[in-house]
Amino acid sequence: MPQPERQGPDAATAPPAIEMIGISKRFKTVVANRQANLTVNEREIHAVVGENGAGKSTLMNILYGLYRQDEGEVRVFGQKVEDHGPTNAVRLGIGMVHQHFMLVPPFSVIENIILGIEESAGPFLDPSRIARQVVELGDRYGLKVDLEAKVQTLPVSMEQRVEILKVLVRGARVLILDEPTAVLTPQEVEEFFKVLRTLRDQGSTIILITHKLKEIKAISDRLTVMREGTTVATAATGDVSREEIAQLMVGRPVRFAVEKKDRPPGEVRLVAKNVGYTSAGRRLLDGVDLSICSGEILGLAGVAGNGQTELVQGFTGLIQGLEGSIELDGRDLSGLSVRERIELGLGHIAEDRLKHALVPDYSIEDNFALGLHHRPPCTSLGRLMRSAIRAQAERLIGEYDVRPPLPELPARQLSGGNQQKVVIGRECSREPRCLIAALPTRGVDIGAIEFIHQRLVGLRDRGVAILLVSTELSEILSLSDRIAVIYRGKILKTLHAAEATESVLGLAMAGVA
Amino acid sequence: MNETLWVVLAYTMVGATPLVLAGLGGVFAERSGVINIGLEGFMLFGAFFSALVAAKTGRPVLALLVSTALLAVVGLVFALFTVTLKANQVVSGVALNMLASGLTLFLSQVFFDRRRSFSLPDEAKLDFRFFVVLALILVPLCTVLLDKTRFGLRLRAVGENPKAADTAGVSVPTYRYLGLVISGILAGLAGSFLPFYCGSFAKNMTAGRGFIALAALIFGRWRPAGVLSAALVFGLADALQTTLLSNLIPSQFAMMVPYVVTVVILAGFIGRAVPPASLGIPYEKESR
Numbered sequence: 112m113p114q115p116e117r118q119g120p121d122a123a124t125a126p127p128a129i130e131m132i133g134i135s136k137r138f139k140t141v142v143a144n145r146q147a148n149l150t151v152n153e154r155e156i157h158a159v160v161g162e163n164g165a166g167k168s169t170l171m172n173i174l175y176g177l178y179r180q181d182e183g184e185v186r187v188f189g190q191k192v193e194d195h196g197p198t199n200a201v202r203l204g205i206g207m208v209h210q211h212f213m214l215v216p217p218f219s220v221i222e223n224i225i226l227g228i229e230e231s232a233g234p235f236l237d238p239s240r241i242a243r244q245v246v247e248l249g250d251r252y253g254l255k256v257d258l259e260a261k262v263q264t265l266p267v268s269m270e271q272r273v274e275i276l277k278v279l280v281r282g283a284r285v286l287i288l289d290e291p292t293a294v295l296t297p298q299e300v301e302e303f304f305k306v307l308r309t310l311r312d313q314g315s316t317i318i319l320i321t322h323k324l325k326e327i328k329a330i331s332d333r334l335t336v337m338r339e340g341t342t343v344a345t346a347a348t349g350d351v352s353r354e355e356i357a358q359l360m361v362g363r364p365v366r367f368a369v370e371k372k373d374r375p376p377g378e379v380r381l382v383a384k385n386v387g388y389t390s391a392g393r394r395l396l397d398g399v400d401l402s403i404c405s406g407e408i409l410g411l412a413g414v415a416g417n418g419q420t421e422l423v424q425g426f427t428g429l430i431q432g433l434e435g436s437i438e439l440d441g442r443d444l445s446g447l448s449v450r451e452r453i454e455l456g457l458g459h460i461a462e463d464r465l466k467h468a469l470v471p472d473y474s475i476e477d478n479f480a481l482g483l484h485h486r487p488p489c490t491s492l493g494r495l496m497r498s499a500i501r502a503q504a505e506r507l508i509g510e511y512d513v514r515p516p517l518p519e520l521p522a523r524q525l526s527g528g529n530q531q532k533v534v535i536g537r538e539c540s541r542e543p544r545c546l547i548a549a550l551p552t553r554g555v556d557i558g559a560i561e562f563i564h565q566r567l568v569g570l571r572d573r574g575v576a577i578l579l580v581s582t583e584l585s586e587i588l589s590l591s592d593r594i595a596v597i598y599r600g601k602i603l604k605t606l607h608a609a610e611a612t613e614s615v616l617g618l619a620m621a622g623v624a
Numbered sequence: 625m626n627e628t629l630w631v632v633l634a635y636t637m638v639g640a641t642p643l644v645l646a647g648l649g650g651v652f653a654e655r656s657g658v659i660n661i662g663l664e665g666f667m668l669f670g671a672f673f674s675a676l677v678a679a680k681t682g683r684p685v686l687a688l689l690v691s692t693a694l695l696a697v698v699g700l701v702f703a704l705f706t707v708t709l710k711a712n713q714v715v716s717g718v719a720l721n722m723l724a725s726g727l728t729l730f731l732s733q734v735f736f737d738r739r740r741s742f743s744l745p746d747e748a749k750l751d752f753r754f755f756v757v758l759a760l761i762l763v764p765l766c767t768v769l770l771d772k773t774r775f776g777l778r779l780r781a782v783g784e785n786p787k788a789a790d791t792a793g794v795s796v797p798t799y800r801y802l803g804l805v806i807s808g809i810l811a812g813l814a815g816s817f818l819p820f821y822c823g824s825f826a827k828n829m830t831a832g833r834g835f836i837a838l839a840a841l842i843f844g845r846w847r848p849a850g851v852l853s854a855a856l857v858f859g860l861a862d863a864l865q866t867t868l869l870s871n872l873i874p875s876q877f878a879m880m881v882p883y884v885v886t887v888v889i890l891a892g893f894i895g896r897a898v899p900p901a902s903l904g905i906p907y908e909k910e911s912r
Contacts, residue, residue: 198793213788215781216901226781227792229774236772277792 126189134183161337206283216263377405380576387434410591458543476504528559640859646837647851649810656803657783661717664834665724670815675825684750699808710906743824
């Protein structure tokens with residue numbers, strides 16, 4: 112339980128909530144943490160930031176007792192921690208909300224909360240006391256949730272509430288939140304931040320693992336930056352700029368604004384006329400008209416789930432039987448298979464790369480070959496040419512800076528950013544005439560975002576027509592030549608980038624034309 | 625007519641009882657996340673051990689106790705392979721079935737002068753109605769155990785999302801071991817029913833009932849009450865075969881009826897049944 116008000120003279124002299132001193136951790140040959148130091152004061156929101164693979168998760172797992180450090184010391188509220196483990200962490204008042212929620216979907220909310228700390232009356236479960244406590248906590252922190260609802264019926268933001276309540280019921284005073292906003296819509300993020308502030312104001316300490324700069328600035332009091340397994344800086348959030356944080360994370364200056372020369376668009380490449388789609392009785396696309404020219408990036412803005420997925424899958428042939436017409440270079444695409452569309456020059460960066468773009472258990476080189484595998488040089492007389500596939504992979508790995516540069520490594524083991532580089536490398540190597548880029552920087556760290564943005568602009572400058580689907584307004588605004596806003600399956604507005612501002616787009620995204 | 629009805633009903637209960645007991649065994653294994661293809665083998669072991677001890681000592685209750693203890697051990701061994709050693713659960717189950725088939729035949733020949741079957745003397749028999757009543761009592765008992773107790777909550781959690789259970793401080797291996805031990809005991813009891821009902825043990829006398837119990841488990845959506853209903857359907861098919869159909873159609877076809885019903889029902893329902901989410905997946909703590 113969070114402590115009651117504890118302001119006053121002793122607050123200044125009180126030991127920090129968390130001190131991690133000189134932490135090192137090796138997994139076999141890989142050094143995950145190297146002399147990392149972290150100090151988190153009581154009652155602050157402390158962001159631990161860094162790129163994927165910077166060692167944030169390892170450090171937090173050590174704090175939570177899931178891993179044991181090779182060197183270094185952990186202190187919780189001034190007390191040195193010995194013989195650490197998750198159970199011990201809970202006893203010390205540390206709770207962790209994992210990035211992938213630890214919930215049992217068919218169980219009710221209350222069953223999920225009591226799991227592991229069940230109380231019984233006679234032989235039977237008796238959740239009533241804990242249920243009262245949960246309701247109380249829910250009122251106090253604005254975390255209301257229906258205790259009897261099955262978790263599998265809840266939206267993600269509600270699942271997150273359940274996770275936080277689980278941690279609070281167990282008496283956590285220090286909450287570790289691992290990438291908590293990754294699954295939330297912008298509105299939900301706002302709501303969530305409100306909860307975090309309330310928690311802090313009522314005495315909790317919060318450690319927020321993230322790589323989203325905007326959120327770090329919005330919510331954290333102090334931050335610690337990690338790079339290559341160690342902590343490189345700690346500062347009050349107000350004292351550092353976004354650019355400085357990014358530079359610390361990446362280790363070199365990062366340009367946010369993409370350099371993009373004005374360029375007159377060429378001939379029209381992709382035209383969609385009056386496209387409609389209904390599935391399971393729901394009208395998902397309704398009278399969509401779009402056209403994209405050579406050398407132009409058309410940004411499709413919108414809150415996730417307004418028909419973007421269906422539109423992209425309709426263009427690429429993953430969904431067949433759309434109403435209306437879709438033409439590429441004047442050729443009607445309806446009825447054409449995915450491969451036929453690819454051969455006509457349609458490239459696709461899928462929004463869910465692990466589902467639609469990569470075979471995660473295939474090697475990097477095989478993933479590069481996918482879709483090119485059936486023709487020379489990858490195949491000769493029906494036989495895969497391993498040496499040609501290898502050569503192609505090595506060329507693309509170099510060109511797209513995939514790390515680690517090991518062609519035989521399963522794609523699953525790459526970071527999100529490097530997986531995306533494989534996808535983009537493959538799609539671009541086919542020299543597409545039109546590229547559908549759906550959420551190209553989703554779950555990708557800032558170094559890779561910069562790289563991907565440059566590549567997209569590079570393609571545009573070479574005359575490719577690009578449809579950029581994104582839920583990040585900043586991305587849409589910095590890359591697009593023209594912007595269309597989709598709302599409930601309709602294109603509500605199309606405008607030139609020069610006329611677009613965040614507020615205009617934001618209103619249209621909410622359905623106000 | 626009325627008499628025929630009673631006969632059919634009686635045969636239905638006889639046919640359903642081993643399926644209920646074994647199916648309940650399946651519930652505990654599979655709700656904890658371990659596929660139990662080995663129900664058939666557990667049953668055969670149960671049939672053999674209880675028949676062996678009963679025939680040799682003439683004390684049926686002792687036979688049942690010894691058999692139950694031995695089946696708990698078989699459950700432990702199965703857990704050792706599937707939980708601790710993370711062997712493929714289906715393959716392990718198939719291996720258990722083959723082991724049971726071979727070992728019971730071998731031991732039968734060792735203990736009974738190279739015979740492949742042996743009968744129980746009269747004083748060694750246990751009234752089979754005991755099993756019928758036991759099965760009917762166990763269904764609500766298991767339902768309550770699964771739905772209303774700490775043990776049940778944890779067992780189900782381990783089968784649905786072991787990682788969530790683990791981070792909540794619930795030991796995944798412990799509950800999977802417990803699930804399999806209970807599974808072994810219940811399936812063993814299902815097996816014990818057979819020699820006491822028939823008055824003898826014969827090689828491979830389970831004759832696929834373990835698999836039909838597995839079907840009842842799926843058809844019954846991994847719930848005790850569902851298992852009971854499914855077992856009654858199969859039991860009815862069995863009863864119709866023995867009582868009515870054999871007079872109408874050639875017995876070879878009549879004997880196929882329960883199995884055909886199994887196939888038809890599974891084909892019709894399996895798609896709609898949702899198994900425990902982590903069924904068949906050995907649990908590995910995250911490691912890098």
